[in-house]
Amino acid sequence: xxxxxxxxxxxxxxxxxxxxxxxxxxxxxxxxxxxxxxxxxxxxxxxxxxxxxxxxxxxxxxxxxxxxxxxxxxxxxxxxxxxxxxxxxxxxxxxxxxxxxxxxxxxxxxxxxxxxxxxxxxxxxxxxxxxxxxxxxxxxxxxxxxxxxxxxxxxxxxxxxxxxxxxxxxxxxxxxxxxxxxxxxxxxxxxxxxxxxxxxxxxxxxxxxxxxxxxxxxxxxxxxxxxxxxxxxxxxxxxxxxxxxxxxxxxxxxxxxxxxxxxxxxxxxxxxxxxxxxxxxxxxxxxxxxxxxxxxxxxxxxxxxxxxxxxxxxxxxxxxxxxxxxxxxxxxxxxxxxxxxxxxxxxxxxxxxxxxxxxxxxxxxxxx
Amino acid sequence: xxxxxxxxxxxxxxxxxxxxxxxxxxxxxxxxxxxxxxxxxxxxxxxxxxxxxxxxxxxxxxxxxxxxxxxxxxxxxxxxxxxxxxxxxxxxxxxxxxxxxxxxxxxxxxxxxxxxxxxxxxxxxxxxxxxxxxxxxxxxxxxxxxxxxxxxxxxxxxxxxxxxxxxxxxxxxxxxxxxxxxxxxxxxxxxxxxxxxxxxxxxxxxxxxxxxxxxxxxxxxxxxxxxxxxxxxxxxxxxxxxxxxxxxxxxxxxxxxxxxxxxxxxxxxxxxxxxxxxxxxxxxxxxxxxxxxxxxxxxxxxxxxxxxxxxxxxxxxxxxxxxxxxxxxxxxxxxxxxxxxxxxxxxxxxxxxxxxxxxxxxxxxxxx
Numbered sequence: 001x002x003x004x005x006x007x008x009x010x011x012x013x014x015x016x017x018x019x020x021x022x023x024x025x026x027x028x029x030x031x032x033x034x035x036x037x038x039x040x041x042x043x044x045x046x047x048x049x050x051x052x053x054x055x056x057x058x059x060x061x062x063x064x065x066x067x068x069x070x071x072x073x074x075x076x077x078x079x080x081x082x083x084x085x086x087x088x089x090x091x092x093x094x095x096x097x098x099x100x101x102x103x104x105x106x107x108x109x110x111x112x113x114x115x116x117x118x119x120x121x122x123x124x125x126x127x128x129x130x131x132x133x134x135x136x137x138x139x140x141x142x143x144x145x146x147x148x149x150x151x152x153x154x155x156x157x158x159x160x161x162x163x164x165x166x167x168x169x170x171x172x173x174x175x176x177x178x179x180x181x182x183x184x185x186x187x188x189x190x191x192x193x194x195x196x197x198x199x200x201x202x203x204x205x206x207x208x209x210x211x212x213x214x215x216x217x218x219x220x221x222x223x224x225x226x227x228x229x230x231x232x233x234x235x236x237x238x239x240x241x242x243x244x245x246x247x248x249x250x251x252x253x254x255x256x257x258x259x260x261x262x263x264x265x266x267x268x269x270x271x272x273x274x275x276x277x278x279x280x281x282x283x284x285x286x287x288x289x290x291x292x293x294x295x296x297x298x299x300x301x302x303x304x305x306x307x308x309x310x311x312x313x314x315x316x317x318x319x320x321x322x323x324x325x326x327x328x329x330x331x332x333x334x335x336x337x338x339x340x341x342x343x344x345x346x347x348x349x350x351x352x353x354x355x356x357x358x359x360x361x362x363x364x365x366x367x368x
Numbered sequence: 369x370x371x372x373x374x375x376x377x378x379x380x381x382x383x384x385x386x387x388x389x390x391x392x393x394x395x396x397x398x399x400x401x402x403x404x405x406x407x408x409x410x411x412x413x414x415x416x417x418x419x420x421x422x423x424x425x426x427x428x429x430x431x432x433x434x435x436x437x438x439x440x441x442x443x444x445x446x447x448x449x450x451x452x453x454x455x456x457x458x459x460x461x462x463x464x465x466x467x468x469x470x471x472x473x474x475x476x477x478x479x480x481x482x483x484x485x486x487x488x489x490x491x492x493x494x495x496x497x498x499x500x501x502x503x504x505x506x507x508x509x510x511x512x513x514x515x516x517x518x519x520x521x522x523x524x525x526x527x528x529x530x531x532x533x534x535x536x537x538x539x540x541x542x543x544x545x546x547x548x549x550x551x552x553x554x555x556x557x558x559x560x561x562x563x564x565x566x567x568x569x570x571x572x573x574x575x576x577x578x579x580x581x582x583x584x585x586x587x588x589x590x591x592x593x594x595x596x597x598x599x600x601x602x603x604x605x606x607x608x609x610x611x612x613x614x615x616x617x618x619x620x621x622x623x624x625x626x627x628x629x630x631x632x633x634x635x636x637x638x639x640x641x642x643x644x645x646x647x648x649x650x651x652x653x654x655x656x657x658x659x660x661x662x663x664x665x666x667x668x669x670x671x672x673x674x675x676x677x678x679x680x681x682x683x684x685x686x687x688x689x690x691x692x693x694x695x696x697x698x699x700x701x702x703x704x705x706x707x708x709x710x711x712x713x714x715x716x717x718x719x720x721x722x723x724x725x726x727x728x729x730x731x732x733x734x735x736x
Binding site for chain 2: 042086200
């Protein structure tokens with residue numbers, strides 16, 4: 001006799017990262033926004049008639065969809081909303097990548113792309129970035145089942161100009177091309193949204209977890225041609241007709257309407273990032289010019305893992321990936337000015353201490 | 369050249385049901401609870417520090433999982449939470465039904481089971497209920513890839529005794545058996561939770577949308593053996609690491625802890641249902657003894673569609689399914705006493721009017 005175990009979908013168990021919760025800690029490891037969401041969120045919480053929670057949400061999340069369409073100057077039929085951009089991307093993978101040809105994405109990029117491909121049995125090929133972490137457009141001039149580009153990319157922080165994206169899209173009019181813009185609000189050139197007006201196979205995905213300070217509310221959206229959005233909605237409604245809570249819809253709409261607050265916090269994060277870049281460079285770190293709310297940096301002499309561990313002892317948590325090609329790097333989220341000052345101070349100490357130890361080692365052999 | 373359209377997952381587009389929103393309407397079509405959620409929900413909204421929304425939620429939703437485990441006397445490893453029971457069930461389908469043999473469920477049952485099976489390419493077979501809408505356990509004594517039972521069933525309202533479920537489980541120890549208890553809190557015999565202690569292949573799924581008055585917050589949970597729950601979490605974390613909003617976790621935990629309020633509203637709904645049953649019987653309706661917050665009833669002479677349309681004109685919305693075997697029935701959700709009194713009054717009028725018209729028709733031929 002068999003067992004229910006024979007029919008289980010075998011998944012490489014994902015272990016959620018360490019979630020330290022220490023009173024004095026500085027958490028620079030999950031790319032959260034250091035500033036609170038718009039004060040309009042407090043208004044929503046204070047005034048929402050809780051009796052309405054007994055009713056199902058609007059399956060179309062119209063209050064939110066409408067706000068997104070208005071801010072972006074597109075129609076409501078061009079907007080899809082989901083439970084964070086992870087949910088939006090997973091639905092997009094399920095909807096668009098139904099080919100036997102491999103879906104293409106960079107070898108160094110958001111770590112969920114290959115996980116979703118495995119989960120939905122989508123063949124895929126990871127295309128190496130060049131040594132500067134740039135995409136090579138001509139590598140994407142071949143038969144494929146679809147393309148996914150994070151821009152700016154994570155964890156590298158590198159932004160590919162819109163002309164680079166357009167080059168790839170021009171050579172791939174026959175498949176869906178997803179541009180994941182989770183971090184785009186921290187870039188100079190900004191969104192590639194204009195491309196959806198020119199190409200009916202392009203989908204732009206954004207999140208409220210970074211620039212809108214709402215990681216805890218799980219809101220994301222996609223924008224694209226009506227056909228793409230309709231196909232995603234068809235899959236979505238087959239899966240779960242009411243994915244968004246009533247409060248997510250209200251809070252998301254309040255956040256996207258408050259553009260003034262958004263601009264203010266976005267600029268503060270960018271200013272702190274630019275300050276941090278200078279500090280890091282001064283300490284001997286190298287990095288590509290980050291266009292995100294994190295910096296992906298490598299030190300000229302001290303190994304990343306060592307800095308990571310020493311910072312951890314000081315309750316400063318950054319991210320280190322034990323993966324090929326990037327194990328020499330640290331991903332440092334941008335916190336408040338105060339947090340980054342403390343981070344810089346402690347990092348300097350770690351590097352100085354290391355230099356002294358190394359210097360002693362060099363001196364020692366001479367002595368012996 | 370191909371088109372991105374060639375790679376789209378073809379889904380029968382699901383059209384969300386009509387969502388009437390009229391000031392004087394009585395909505396008895398979506399099985400929502402007529403009473404507000406526990407007053408503790410207001411407390412959560414008033415006191416939640418909105419600054420925390422900038423942070424990702426706890427991926428394990430521990431505050432909620434812990435509350436569920438405590439109330440049910442099980443361990444936290446036996447609890448899985450999701451975005452409504454639809455999300456929980458969809459993940460369970462993806463996780464457990466990975467066989468080439470068909471998954472079995474009744475021909476008349478919750479309308480999403482076949483949709484998920486189609487979406488995830490799971491073979492399935494719909495087993496006819498008998499003419500009384502009861503399951504025939506021996507029909508499930510055959511090779512299969514898993515079993516899904518809604519108990520009480522929707523839209524029939526019929527509750528199968530736990531001994532019936534156990535009979536089916538005893539004959540199916542080699543596959544996962546899902547018991548969907550969306551409506552169980554309105555039944556007399558209650559949950560089959562005890563079965564998870566005896567059988568490691570049984571999963572119990574429940575929702576906060578009905579008896580907890582929280583359809584708008586999208587909360588559901590599953591309880592079962594640690595192996596089943598672990599496998600679901602592995603799939604879940606591959607899909608979306610943070611499915612629950614921070615507010616869903618807090619509100620869900622507050623709701624499940626307030627057992628006194630839960631008992632009070634549950635009993636009110638049951639009392640109104642029993643009153644409504646008597647009224648319906650008096651009007652010439654027949655129905656199985658509903659154990660849910662709706663009644664699935666058929667009139668002896670007036671067609672269901674006609675009653676449905678006449679009620680609609682009065683802004684009373686019930687549910688009618690144009691499906692084989694059940695097109696003679698109406699599914700009437702239980703509202704407040706006042707709502708059900710108005711429903712009964714209008715339904716009586718419709719039936720009386722129809723009787724007069726029919727009587728005239730019978731007299732007419734004699735006159736000619």
